[in-house]
Amino acid sequence: MLRLDQISVSYGGLRALSDVSLDVRAGELSAVVGPNGAGKSTLFKAISGTVPLQAGHIMFQGDDLHEIPAHRRAHMGIAHVPEGRRVFASLSVLENLEMGAATDAGRAGRVRSFERIFTLFPILAERRAQMAGTLSGGQQQMLAIGRALASCPKLLMLDEPSMGLSPVMADTIFDAIHQLRREGDITILLVEQRVTDALAQCDRATVLESGRVVLEGLASELSAARLRQAYLGV
Amino acid sequence: MNAMIEQFVQTLAAGLTAGSLYGLTCVGLAMIFGIMRVINFAQGDFMMVGMYLAVWIAARLGGVHVFGAAAPFIAAILVAPVLFMAGSLLHRLLISRTTGLRAVGLSGEGHQAQLILTLGVALILQNGALILMGSSPVSIVSKLSSRAWEIPLLIDEDSTLFLNQARTISALVSIGVAFLLFRLIRQTGIGKSLRAAADNPEAATYVGIDVTRAHRIAFGLGAAIAGVAGALMVLSTPAQPFVGTDFIIIMYAGVVLGGIGSITGAFWGGMVIGVVQQLSTLVLPLQLQNAMVFLVFVLILLFRPQGLFGRTVERA
Ligand SMILES: Nc1ncnc2c1ncn2[C@@H]1O[C@H](COP(=O)(O)OP(=O)(O)OP(=O)(O)O)[C@@H](O)[C@H]1O
Numbered sequence: 151m152l153r154l155d156q157i158s159v160s161y162g163g164l165r166a167l168s169d170v171s172l173d174v175r176a177g178e179l180s181a182v183v184g185p186n187g188a189g190k191s192t193l194f195k196a197i198s199g200t201v202p203l204q205a206g207h208i209m210f211q212g213d214d215l216h217e218i219p220a221h222r223r224a225h226m227g228i229a230h231v232p233e234g235r236r237v238f239a240s241l242s243v244l245e246n247l248e249m250g251a252a253t254d255a256g257r258a259g260r261v262r263s264f265e266r267i268f269t270l271f272p273i274l275a276e277r278r279a280q281m282a283g284t285l286s287g288g289q290q291q292m293l294a295i296g297r298a299l300a301s302c303p304k305l306l307m308l309d310e311p312s313m314g315l316s317p318v319m320a321d322t323i324f325d326a327i328h329q330l331r332r333e334g335d336i337t338i339l340l341v342e343q344r345v346t347d348a349l350a351q352c353d354r355a356t357v358l359e360s361g362r363v364v365l366e367g368l369a370s371e372l373s374a375a376r377l378r379q380a381y382l383g384v
Numbered sequence: 385m386n387a388m389i390e391q392f393v394q395t396l397a398a399g400l401t402a403g404s405l406y407g408l409t410c411v412g413l414a415m416i417f418g419i420m421r422v423i424n425f426a427q428g429d430f431m432m433v434g435m436y437l438a439v440w441i442a443a444r445l446g447g448v449h450v451f452g453a454a455a456p457f458i459a460a461i462l463v464a465p466v467l468f469m470a471g472s473l474l475h476r477l478l479i480s481r482t483t484g485l486r487a488v489g490l491s492g493e494g495h496q497a498q499l500i501l502t503l504g505v506a507l508i509l510q511n512g513a514l515i516l517m518g519s520s521p522v523s524i525v526s527k528l529s530s531r532a533w534e535i536p537l538l539i540d541e542d543s544t545l546f547l548n549q550a551r552t553i554s555a556l557v558s559i560g561v562a563f564l565l566f567r568l569i570r571q572t573g574i575g576k577s578l579r580a581a582a583d584n585p586e587a588a589t590y591v592g593i594d595v596t597r598a599h600r601i602a603f604g605l606g607a608a609i610a611g612v613a614g615a616l617m618v619l620s621t622p623a624q625p626f627v628g629t630d631f632i633i634i635m636y637a638g639v640v641l642g643g644i645g646s647i648t649g650a651f652w653g654g655m656v657i658g659v660v661q662q663l664s665t666l667v668l669p670l671q672l673q674n675a676m677v678f679l680v681f682v683l684i685l686l687f688r689p690q691g692l693f694g695r696t697v698e699r700a
């Protein structure tokens with residue numbers, strides 16, 4: 151469904167990604183892990199189109215994304231929950247979800263997707279009129295995921311959804327991701343620092359280090375030991 | 385005593401009418417700043433362009449009998465689409481190069497570049513007007529400017545409030561335009577996507593909002609509002625190429641007073657300035673009225689640093 155073919159990205163001369171290739175299959179949950187600064191968020195931004203490619207191609211459902219501006223990609227079915235949540239602080243919870251639902255698919259599937267969001271995160275229904283900026287960190291993360299789901303995406307990209315959350319709240323988020331995976335209609339690409347949790351859930355994992363893929367494979371084949379080895383470079 | 389009350393009410397009314405117009409000019413500036421985070425130094429000059437344009441349109445319309453006394457106000461409304469288009473075009477050609485996601489990598493997020501750019505636009509507009517229109521002031525002569533509604537004050541037999549018709553209608557049109565704009569921003573889909581783009585341009589892109597387009601709309605709206613405000617102002621203040629610089633300080637003061645980032649607040653900020661400016665003439669010489677404005681400005685900010693309507697909502 152999503153194929154990255156030898157992509158490279160630089161920030162003003164500094165390489166952030168070099169020749170990264172990745173294959174994401176429909177209906178699967180793929181994880182991308184790696185140390186800080188490995189280029190995980192950059193990889194997501196390249197897919198969303200907010201950083202330009204220096205080389206390589208990204209194919210989404212058979213279309214080359216090269217000529218497609220970033221904001222159009224949301225309408226094609228790519229939803230990106232950025233690192234650090236980034237809810238629309240001065241809009242209410244409901245308005246945030248409505249902004250997410252402004253894509254063509256989101257409009258059409260609005261009733262079902264809102265039902266799904268509120269079942270997944272009942273607190274959002276309770277707080278629907280509250281200003282998003284005044285929500286707690288965990289609630290903001292739920293809203294950010296909810297906003298992405300409201301667009302009825304085909305591909306959901308989650309960038310460190312558990313970052314900065316209490317273990318309990320992080321578990322809630324992981325449960326939600328697990329639930330989404332079980333429902334199976336959305337392909338998920340997940341960046342996570344909690345490697346063990348991510349690995350326990352995903353079908354397939356990619357280890358990124360200094361902008362390069364150092365290891366990839368089915369989660370079942372990637373033993374913790376090999377992963378640790380790749381991670382620590384020992 | 386009654387004479388004093390009469391004078392006070394008269395001055396207050398003058399303050400409220402002037403304040404409504406100032407409020408609208410502040411809304412234009414706040415619109416651009418609130419959505420784009422761009423400080424537009426050319427805002428006063430957009431107003432100046434609106435003034436000249438209104439004079440020109442009103443002169444054409446004035447000849448047509450059916451419009452009669454309404455000609456200046458119809459002209460003010462017609463200025464809006466012209467300046468909207470001019471503002472959008474300016475954004476497309478110049479401003480967009482230094483804003484939005486493009487500015488992310490630039491030093492200071494592009495603020496220096498924006499500052500120099502809008503200052504440059506201001507200078508070009510001022511000097512362009514000087515070349516095209518000359519330096520002698522022009523205004524709209526309307527019979528409404530010399531007519532007043534007389535409203536009896538019920539304190540005694542002969543105390544009367546005089547409301548200059550041209551200024552009063554201008555004030556009402558300003559309030560109407562500002563109100564429509566608030567509705568647009570608060571309640572419509574376009575307004576919400578403008579606010580989302582303002583809150584977080586990157587996240588807005590991820591939900592499919594074209595942030596550049598949102599900025600173009602905001603800049604166009606800001607220019608249109610400045611133009612309409614100028615067109616209404618020209619009934620009482622003659623247009624000349626540098627008239628914008630007289631107003632830009634008031635605009636900034638109003639926006640800061642209302643609370644940076646709050647479009648509704650900007651209107652009230654402008655209103656406070658108009659009222660204080662007029663009321664100060666009761667106790668101080670005319671030359672000191674702007675000194676009084678800034679005294680009140682400093683006092684308000686001392687007690688409410690976030691401005692009258694400053695948002696307390698955390699920004700991501
Ligand atoms: N806007 C930017 N300008 C310059 N360099 C950047 C920019 N964004 C990221 N980088 C650099 O690119 C590299 C990859 O950053 P990225 O944010 O993709 O890492 P990450 O894997 O997401 O890290 P983390 O786990 O800390 O979120 C880093 O070296 C970072 O310093």
Ligand SMILES: [Mg+2]
Pocket residue numbers: 190191192233309
């Ligand atoms: Mg990151």
